[in-house]
Amino acid sequence: xxxxxxxxxxxxxxxxxxxxxxxxxxxxxxxxxxxxxxxxxxxxxxxxxxxxxxxxxxxxxxxxxxxxxxxxxxxxxxxxxxxxxxxxxxxxxxxxxxxxxxxxxxxxxxxxxxxxx
Amino acid sequence: xxxxxxxxxxxxxxxxxxxxxxxxxxxxxxxxxxxxxxxxxxxxxxxxxxxxxxxxxxxxxxxxxxxxxxxxxxxxxxxxxxxxxxxxxxxxxxxxxxxxxxxxxxxxxxxxxxxxxxxxxxxxxxxxxxxxxxxxxxxxxxxxxxxxxxxxxxxxxxxxxxxxxxxxxxxxxxxxxxxxxxxxxxxxxxxxxxxxxxxxxxxxxxxxxxxxxxxxxxxxxxxxxxxxxxxxxxxxxxxxxxxxxxxxxxxxxxxxxxxxxxxxxxxxxxxxxxxxxxxxxxxxxxxxxxxxxxxxxxxxxxxxxxxxxxxxxxxxxxxxxxxxxxxxxxxxxxxxxxxxxxxxxxxxxxxxxxxxxxxxxxxxxxxxxxxxxxxxxxxxxxxxxxxxxxxxxxxxxxxxxxxxxxxxxxxxxxxxxxxxxxxxxxxxxxxxxxxxxxxxxxxxxxxxxxxxxxxxxxxxxxxxxxxxxxxxxxxxxxxxxxxxxxxxxxxxxxxxxxxxxxxxxxxxxxxxxxxxxxxxxxxxxxxxxxxxxxxxxxxxxxxxxxxxxxxxxxxxxxxxxxxxxxxxxxxxxxxxxxxxxxxxxxxxxxxxxxxxxxxxxxxxxxxxxxxxxxxxxxxxxxxxxxxxxxxxxxxxxxxxxxxxxxxxxxxxxxxxxxxxxxxxxxxxxxxxxxxxxxxxxxxxxxxxxxxxxxxxxxxxxxxxxxxxxxxxxxxxxxxxxxxxxxxxxxxxxxxxxxxxxxxxxxxxxxxxxxxxxxxxxxxxxxxxxxxxxxxxxxxxxxxxxxxxxxxxxxxxxxxxxxxxxxxxxxxxxxxxxxxxxxxxxxxxxxxxxxxxxxxxxxxxx
Ligand code: SRM
Ligand SMILES: Cc1cc2nc3c(=O)[nH]c(=O)nc-3n(C[C@H](O)[C@H](O)[C@H](O)COP(=O)(O)OP(=O)(O)OC[C@H]3O[C@@H](n4cnc5c(N)ncnc54)[C@H](O)[C@@H]3O)c2cc1C
Ligand code: SF4
Ligand code: FES
Numbered sequence: 001x002x003x004x005x006x007x008x009x010x011x012x013x014x015x016x017x018x019x020x021x022x023x024x025x026x027x028x029x030x031x032x033x034x035x036x037x038x039x040x041x042x043x044x045x046x047x048x049x050x051x052x053x054x055x056x057x058x059x060x061x062x063x064x065x066x067x068x069x070x071x072x073x074x075x076x077x078x079x080x081x082x083x084x085x086x087x088x089x090x091x092x093x094x095x096x097x098x099x100x101x102x103x104x105x106x107x108x109x110x111x112x113x114x115x116x117x
Numbered sequence: 118x119x120x121x122x123x124x125x126x127x128x129x130x131x132x133x134x135x136x137x138x139x140x141x142x143x144x145x146x147x148x149x150x151x152x153x154x155x156x157x158x159x160x161x162x163x164x165x166x167x168x169x170x171x172x173x174x175x176x177x178x179x180x181x182x183x184x185x186x187x188x189x190x191x192x193x194x195x196x197x198x199x200x201x202x203x204x205x206x207x208x209x210x211x212x213x214x215x216x217x218x219x220x221x222x223x224x225x226x227x228x229x230x231x232x233x234x235x236x237x238x239x240x241x242x243x244x245x246x247x248x249x250x251x252x253x254x255x256x257x258x259x260x261x262x263x264x265x266x267x268x269x270x271x272x273x274x275x276x277x278x279x280x281x282x283x284x285x286x287x288x289x290x291x292x293x294x295x296x297x298x299x300x301x302x303x304x305x306x307x308x309x310x311x312x313x314x315x316x317x318x319x320x321x322x323x324x325x326x327x328x329x330x331x332x333x334x335x336x337x338x339x340x341x342x343x344x345x346x347x348x349x350x351x352x353x354x355x356x357x358x359x360x361x362x363x364x365x366x367x368x369x370x371x372x373x374x375x376x377x378x379x380x381x382x383x384x385x386x387x388x389x390x391x392x393x394x395x396x397x398x399x400x401x402x403x404x405x406x407x408x409x410x411x412x413x414x415x416x417x418x419x420x421x422x423x424x425x426x427x428x429x430x431x432x433x434x435x436x437x438x439x440x441x442x443x444x445x446x447x448x449x450x451x452x453x454x455x456x457x458x459x460x461x462x463x464x465x466x467x468x469x470x471x472x473x474x475x476x477x478x479x480x481x482x483x484x485x486x487x488x489x490x491x492x493x494x495x496x497x498x499x500x501x502x503x504x505x506x507x508x509x510x511x512x513x514x515x516x517x518x519x520x521x522x523x524x525x526x527x528x529x530x531x532x533x534x535x536x537x538x539x540x541x542x543x544x545x546x547x548x549x550x551x552x553x554x555x556x557x558x559x560x561x562x563x564x565x566x567x568x569x570x571x572x573x574x575x576x577x578x579x580x581x582x583x584x585x586x587x588x589x590x591x592x593x594x595x596x597x598x599x600x601x602x603x604x605x606x607x608x609x610x611x612x613x614x615x616x617x618x619x620x621x622x623x624x625x626x627x628x629x630x631x632x633x634x635x636x637x638x639x640x641x642x643x644x645x646x647x648x649x650x651x652x653x654x655x656x657x658x659x660x661x662x663x664x665x666x667x668x669x670x671x672x673x674x675x676x677x678x679x680x681x682x683x684x685x686x687x688x689x690x691x692x693x694x695x696x697x698x699x700x701x702x703x704x705x706x707x708x709x710x711x712x713x714x715x716x717x718x719x720x721x722x723x724x725x726x727x728x729x730x731x732x733x734x735x736x737x738x739x740x741x742x743x744x745x746x747x748x749x750x751x752x753x754x755x756x757x758x759x760x761x762x763x764x765x766x767x768x769x770x771x772x773x774x775x776x777x778x779x780x781x782x783x784x785x786x787x788x789x790x791x792x793x794x795x796x797x798x799x800x801x802x803x804x805x806x807x808x809x810x811x812x813x814x815x816x817x818x819x820x821x822x823x824x825x826x827x828x829x830x831x832x833x834x835x836x837x838x839x840x841x842x843x844x845x846x847x848x849x850x851x852x853x854x855x856x857x858x859x860x861x862x863x864x865x866x867x868x869x870x871x872x873x874x875x876x877x878x879x880x881x882x883x884x885x886x887x888x889x890x891x892x893x894x895x896x897x898x899x900x901x902x903x904x905x906x907x908x909x910x911x912x913x914x915x916x917x918x919x920x921x922x923x924x925x926x927x928x929x930x931x932x933x934x935x936x937x938x939x940x941x942x943x944x945x946x947x948x949x950x951x952x953x954x955x956x957x958x959x960x961x962x
Contacts, residue, residue, distance in 0.1 A: 021658060062674075073630075077662035107180055
């Protein structure tokens with residue numbers, strides 16, 4: 001248990017919550033990895049991988065935020081595949097997936113912890 | 118220039134928000150900010166105050182080290198005791214006198230304690246600060262019974278807290294029901310049961326006469342009924358704006374208290390602002406945090422020279438009381454004339470839902486939800502929107518999967534679908550089954566339904582869809598799952614109803630959160646109608662990455678910049694600037710098929726620097742992206758060519774400058790040739806102009822691309838004014854009525870009556886639309902400004918051009934390039950590192 005806890009990556013403080021526009025993503029550097037932070041209109045904050053699996057380009061943070069059914073989504077800006085922000089699943093192509101990272105807001109500051117893969 | 122001083126009085130939620138925003142928006146470049154706080158602790162999340170009892174110790178809103186920022190100072194525990202608006206100074210309790218250039222009062226409010234004998238003293242508390250809660254907690258330690266005076270939002274929250282501390286708790290409310298401001302009588306009954314089920318006693322219609330000290334306790338006496346013996350009492354009977362300081366300084370206050378401010382949040386004294394609960398803004402005091410935040414943003418914007426205003430806010434509330442759902446929104450008390458109430462109540466389950474709808478049951482006006490507020494998030498944005506389907510479906514508990522639009526099927530033929538034109542469902546069905554209409558546009562033209570306020574268009578569409586289905590005809594022009602409208606219908610709705618924001622459009626005519634189809638479409642429509650900058654406020658969230666970053670994304674995630682070269686004419690000086698920019702930023706350079714020069718491989722954080730170089734040299738970046746005018750291709754024409762009969766280059770430049778930036782359903786291209794030899798390939802463009810001995814011939818509806826098509830002759834031998842006016846009208850009519858991603862050729866083919874109809878509309882004014890088309894184009898031309906220069910001038914927009922939110926100038930470390938024929942090219946993704954993109958320059962912000 002303790003060993004497992006120790007193996008968890010640390011939280012990284014990334015920015016102020018109010019730097020994030022609702023309905024638009026930004027990219028962040030966390031432990032040398034690129035994360036797309038997205039604030040959705042329902043008030044949630046999501047952190048997923050910034051790498052577009054189809055092109056390999058680091059662009060997911062620049063996609064359009066929306067919904068499909070009741071799933072909050074992010075569309076790849078190059079080829080428009082739609083990803084579920086909560087699970088990272090690609091709703092158009094089950095072979096693609098984005099890593100989903102932990103995100104927390106503490107005292108108005110946004111913190112991210114990378115998912116272990 | 119010497120620095121100015123901003124003094125903020127009050128470090129509560131709103132005061133701190135103002136300071137944060139001031140820092141984020143760059144106010145510290147010219148201002149020092151001094152904050153005076155009455156409380157001993159920095160700003161904390163008062164909304165979550167109650168969770169302090171649960172041991173939450175992270176309520177603080179201030180980040181570690183925030184006030185170490187040079188230019189910022191926080192003076193804790195030293196309230197301001199006097200303001201001198203003549204001398205422009207504030208004096209604090211410690212005697213510190215601070216001169217100000219601008220002053221913001223953010224003193225919040227004070228709890229209201231009814232003026233009854235014995236209301237103050239030991240064992241009597243209010244519920245506002247961490248300190249208050251500390252005292253309550255200490256007193257509760259040896260106590261068994263507590264009372265809360267006030268059964269409103271805050272009173273119930275306090276009662277929940279006392280109950281949580283293990284006290285036998287009674288809520289005493291003067292009104293005949295709980296939450297009298299938000300909940301109606303029946304809702305109050307349901308709420309009371311839920312509160313009592315939690316173990317909190319409720320005493321209604323009880324007016325407290327006095328509070329007496331007894332042996333080791335308190336006795337509360339009421340106008341009627343038995344007295345109540347308790348160990349402590351919390352007063353939570355409302356709040357009053359904390360405006361004493363302002364009154365003493367001679368500032369104007371509102372009729373029921375609160376520092377009077379105008380829509381810029383300015384008080385009656387020069388350079389003195391008031392925000393948050395102490396302010397009386399837009400006709401009232403606002404006891405919620407969101408309006409205060411909005412006011413804080415307004416003041417910061419004003420200090421930066423902006424024009425932001427505060428004109429009101431939504432007062433919908435949802436109670437976050439230990440497990441009880443209560444929500445109240447919109448016209449909850451059905452005060453709108455003719456409003457109808459739909460009620461669903463299940464006393465066993467403790468659920469009460471009421472929706473208020475307009476007299477035709479067509480529009481949701483508001484509602485109250487007690488016991489189950491799960492629909493709140495869905496319903497609140499629908500206020501003001503037409504209800505598609507039966508309103509009863511909204512209030513009844515969700516059962517399984519009732520199909521969307523089922524409401525239209527349930528309507529009788531006699532039901533009025535369009536209230537503006539009194540068209541019934543039967544008439545619409547008839548227009549489809551017998552009149553041959555196949556879509557909403559057809560039905561509108563035939564019956565008039567949906568042509569006035571536009572709010573029934575969704576329902577019209579449902580009826581049309583159902584009827585087509587009954588006839589066995591499949592047809593959907595819906596944009597996507599979020600809108601039943603086609604692009605043209607969306608345009609119509611936005612135009613007729615004067616919609617200015619995405620939120621309003623979505624709330625009134627859509628559902629869900631939108632997607633990469635409807636959001637850019639809406640963004641384009643809002644831009645073509647209102648001409649606001651594509652990155653203004655919420656508009657920014659609608660744009661495709663190209664429109665969002667005002668450049669064209671490439672396969673590796675970098676962007677291309679295509680400086681505008683109107684008509685293809687360029688001076689050697691400008692060519693040199695383009696070359697130098699390409700060289701300095703290491704960009705791949707190519708001549709495009711549209712007579713300009715494309716610079717590839719620019720990173721997000723480099724874009725503003727590149728534009729600045731272009732703007733400084735008298736150029737602008739251009740639209741090679743976005744659904745808008747691309748280029749107007751020209752040939753050299755009569756000025757140099759031995760065959761030229763008109764000055765095609767000058768006309769091409771005029772047209773490009775006239776229509777640049779206009780957002781349209783798809784991209785638009787034009788060409789102007791100086792004679793019939795047609796070197797500018799004008800007939801392969803959406804708008805082609807070919808010079809004649811007597812003037813110009815105009816061709817419309819051409820394109821290259823996927824399905825090449827030559828443009829058709831539209832006007833012959835006209836002068837330049839007639840030509841421009843006609844292009845204005847055709848282009849605007851296209852913007853008004855074409856579908857998403859429909860270029861001019863398929864659009865004209867799709868018009869009933871084709872080219873002849875188009876000519877009738879723009880030349881003979883058969884629809885009486887020309888004046889409006891002309892006015893819309895005038896607005897566009899007059900309102901055009903260099904979008905790229907606008908970004909450079911606006912720090913908030915500029916902030917978007919950061920590679921990483923936590924490392925704004927750090928290049929994307931994943932970019933890799935090869936060098937081919939002396940220029941960069943993206944390296945295959947899995948190849949090893951070769952060269953990191955171009956040089957990094959210091960970003961000027
Ligand atoms: C750069 C350029 C190629 C070049 O290296 O020369 C180009 C590049 C692109 N073209 Fe093009 N087209 C370019 C001239 C053309 C031309 C020739 C012309 O304009 O005279 C055509 C045929 C004429 C026409 O449009 O009718 C052309 C027909 C297309 C089409 C097909 C349109 C159609 O109706 O079928 C697309 C796809 C689309 O827009 O949906 C397209 C789309 C694109 C996109 C936007 C594809 C994309 O999404 O990435 C490329 C953007 C590159 C960029 O970042 O700037 N491009 N494209 C040319 C830019 C001209 C300019 O200065 O603006
Ligand atoms: C228990 C509770 C629950 C709430 N729940 C909600 C909710 O769910 N939703 C919601 O929208 N709102 C809620 N509110 C209201 C919300 O907290 C307020 O709207 C918000 O705090 C107002 O911010 P403000 O900065 O105007 O005032 P405050 O946060 O009260 O800050 C004013 C500050 O100014 C200080 N001050 C006063 N005079 C001086 C002086 N002369 N010199 C220096 N400092 C001074 C005060 O000490 C105080 O710290 C709740 C409030 C309470 C108490
Ligand atoms: S022809 Fe195809 S590959 Fe070439 S620029 Fe146009 S869209 Fe790109
Ligand atoms: S209700 Fe149909 S247009 Fe107004």
